[in-house]
Amino acid sequence: MLRSEFGDTAYKTWLASLSLQGVEGDRVLLSVPTRFLRDWVASHYADRIRMLWRRVNPVVDGVALTVAPAATRPGGAGLPVEPAPVATLEPLAPSAAPEVEPEAEVSAPVDPRYTFDNFVVGKPNELAFAAAKRIAELDSLPFNPLFIYGGVGLGKTHLMHAIAWEIRRRTPERKVVYLSAEKFMYQFIRALREKDTMSFKELFRSVDVLMVDDVQFIGGKESTQEEFFHTFNALVDRGRQIVISSDRSPVELSGLEERIRSRLGWGLVVDIHPTTYELRLGILQTKAEVLGAQSKVPDRVLEFLARRITSNVRELEGALNRIVAQATLVGRAITLDMAQEVLQDLLRAHERRITIEEIQKRVAEHFGVKLADMHSARRARVVARPRQVAMYLAKQLTPRSLPEIGRRFGGRDHTTVMHAIRKIEELRTADSVLNEDVEMLRRLLQG
Ligand code: ADP
Ligand code: MG
Numbered sequence: 351m352l353r354s355e356f357g358d359t360a361y362k363t364w365l366a367s368l369s370l371q372g373v374e375g376d377r378v379l380l381s382v383p384t385r386f387l388r389d390w391v392a393s394h395y396a397d398r399i400r401m402l403w404r405r406v407n408p409v410v411d412g413v414a415l416t417v418a419p420a421a422t423r424p425g426g427a428g429l430p431v432e433p434a435p436v437a438t439l440e441p442l443a444p445s446a447a448p449e450v451e452p453e454a455e456v457s458a459p460v461d462p463r464y465t466f467d468n469f470v471v472g473k474p475n476e477l478a479f480a481a482a483k484r485i486a487e488l489d490s491l492p493f494n495p496l497f498i499y500g501g502v503g504l505g506k507t508h509l510m511h512a513i514a515w516e517i518r519r520r521t522p523e524r525k526v527v528y529l530s531a532e533k534f535m536y537q538f539i540r541a542l543r544e545k546d547t548m549s550f551k552e553l554f555r556s557v558d559v560l561m562v563d564d565v566q567f568i569g570g571k572e573s574t575q576e577e578f579f580h581t582f583n584a585l586v587d588r589g590r591q592i593v594i595s596s597d598r599s600p601v602e603l604s605g606l607e608e609r610i611r612s613r614l615g616w617g618l619v620v621d622i623h624p625t626t627y628e629l630r631l632g633i634l635q636t637k638a639e640v641l642g643a644q645s646k647v648p649d650r651v652l653e654f655l656a657r658r659i660t661s662n663v664r665e666l667e668g669a670l671n672r673i674v675a676q677a678t679l680v681g682r683a684i685t686l687d688m689a690q691e692v693l694q695d696l697l698r699a700h701e702r703r704i705t706i707e708e709i710q711k712r713v714a715e716h717f718g719v720k721l722a723d724m725h726s727a728r729r730a731r732v733v734a735r736p737r738q739v740a741m742y743l744a745k746q747l748t749p750r751s752l753p754e755i756g757r758r759f760g761g762r763d764h765t766t767v768m769h770a771i772r773k774i775e776e777l778r779t780a781d782s783v784l785n786e787d788v789e790m791l792r793r794l795l796q797g
Pocket of ligand 2: 506507508563564
C-alpha cells in the first residue's frame with residue numbers, strides 16, 4: 351500500500367523499516383529504527399501516511415512515530431497494513447510527543463520547528479511576517495481577524511504555528527487553539543453525532559486565540575460554515591483574536607456564503623507572494639545550517655536549487671533534504687552532478703512550466719482567433735469565449751494569481767478573470783463540445 355503510494359525507491363529508502371506498534375486511543379503508533387529516519391518520515395511522509403490510514407479507519411486521529419531499535423520491534427510487520435480510518439490530519443512534530451496542554455484535545459500539536467526565528471523573511475513574505483509577529487506580541491487586537499493567504503508551501507502554516515508558539519510562550523494563561531478547518535469540521539461532526547454540540551460551542555467560544563488553517567476547506571460544506579461563522583462572530587464580539595489562513599483571498603473563496611466571505615476580510619488581509627530567487631537562496635542557507643550541513647553543501651548547489659525549484663518552499667526543502675540524506679547515508683560528497691542525479695525526477699517535473707503566452711497561443715489557434723484578441727477589448731462572443739477558456743486554463747495550469755492573469759490578458763481586472771473561470775466551469779458541465787475543447791487543450795499544453 352505504501353509502496354504503491356510513494357513508489358519503490360521512497361518505500362525502500364524510508365518506509366520499509368517502519369513498523370506498526372499498535373493503536374492507542376485514536377493514534378496509530380509506528381516505530382522506526384533511528385532518529386534520523388523518524389524526523390525524515392515525520393517531515394516528509396507523516397501527512398500522507400495519516401491520510402492513508404484515515405481512508406481506511408476513520409477513528410484514527412493521528413500518527414505517532416517513535417524510535418525503537420530493530421531488536422525490540424515486532425517483526426518488521428511494515429505498515430498500515432490496511433489501515434484504519436483517521437479523523438484528522440495535523441502536521442506532526444518530529445518528536446511526535448503529544449503535547450500536554452489543556453487544549454491538547456482540540457488543538458493540534460504545534461510544530462517546534464515552525465518559529466519566527468526559523469522563518470526567513472524576504473520581500474514576498476515580509477508583510478505577512480510582520481503582521482503575524484504583531485499579533486503574537488500584542489495582547490490587544492491590532493486587527494481582527496488576521497487573514498493570511500498564499501499558494502501551497504509558501505509558509506502559511508509555518509507562520510500560524512509561530513504565532514501559536516509565541517503567544518503560548520509569552521502569555522501561557524491565554525488559551526490558544528490552532529487547528530485546520532478540516533479538523534474543525536470533524537470535531538463539529540463528532541459533536542453532532544454525539545449530540546453534544548453544547549460542549550463543542552462552549553469549548554470553541556472559551557478560547558482567547560483561535561487559529562484556523564486552510565479555511566478554503568469549508569467551502570461548500572454548509573453546516574460547518576454556519577457553525578464556523580457563529581464561532582467566529584462570538585469570538586470577535588468578545589474581543590478574542592482570530593487568525594485564518596487560506597490558499598486564496600477572501601474574495602476568491604468559492605462555495606462560501608457571501609456574509610462569511612466578507613466577514614473574513616474585515617480585519618487585515620495579507621498575502622504571501624511566490625518566492626524570489628533571493629528568498630529561496632536565503633531559505634536554503636538557513637535550512638542547510640539547521641541540518642548542520644552548511645559546510646557540506648557548496649554554494650553552487652544551493653544556487654542551482656534556488657534557480658531550478660521555484661514552485662514552493664516545501665519542495666525546495668525536500669530537495670535539500672534528499673541531497674543531504676543521500677550524502678549522509680552513502681557517504682558521498684555533495685556536488686552539482688550528484689545533486690542533479692539525486693533530483694532527476696524532481697527537476698524533470700520542473701522543466702515543463704506552462705506559460706500564459708503558450709496557453710494564449712494554443713487557445714487562439716484552436717478557436718481560430720487572432721492572438722491579439724486575447725488582449726483586446728472586443729467583447730463579441732467569438733473572441734470572448736476563447737479568451738475565457740484561456741484565462742481558465744491559465745488559472746488551472748500556472749501558479750499565477752487572478753490579478754496577474756488579468757494583467758496578462760490586456761490589463762483586465764481580477765474579477766473579470768474570476769467571472770471567466772466560473773463561466774467556463776459552468777459551461778463545462780452544460781456544454782459537452784466546449785468541455786472537450788478544454789480537455790483537449792489541457793492535454794496538449796501539458797504535453
Ligand atoms: P503552506 O502552509 O503555506 O502550504 P508551510 O507553512 O507548510 O506552507 O511551508 C512549507 C515548508 O516550507 C515548511 O517546512 C516551512 O517551514 C517552509 N517554509 C516556507 N516558507 C519559509 C520561510 N520563509 N522560511 C523558512 N521556511 C519556510
Ligand atoms: Mg499549510
